[in-house]
């Protein structure tokens with residue numbers, strides 16, 4: 001399902017709510033990956049065999065990379081949520097989240113960068129994002 005279909009199906013408020021939940025799920029994933037990295041690094045010591053030490057350190061390294069990726073996704077999702085949350089009020093009548101999405105512009109990765117919106121209360125049209 002595309003973002004436009006998702007917004008039209010759920011409505012802007014629920015789509016926005018899910019965007020925030022997704023962002024915080026990435027934050028939790030980042031935290032868990034860091035805990036895993038520390039646990040694997042703590043398990044690594046001189047008492048275990050060399051091959052085991054290498055695999056523990058490799059696992060810790062991949063966990064750190066995973067934590068960085070999760071943090072990036074968290075940060076970008078939260079940044080996007082902030083932009084759309086601020087722009088969800090109608091400039092004419094100030095109705096929050098009572099909008100109909102006319103069209104969406106996405107970047108190459110499929111992330112929403114701009115939404116053309118129409119107020120369901122007064123019919124005013126405006127753009128959210130960039």
Ligand SMILES: [Zn+2]
Nearest residue numbers: 090093119122
């Ligand atoms: Zn309005």
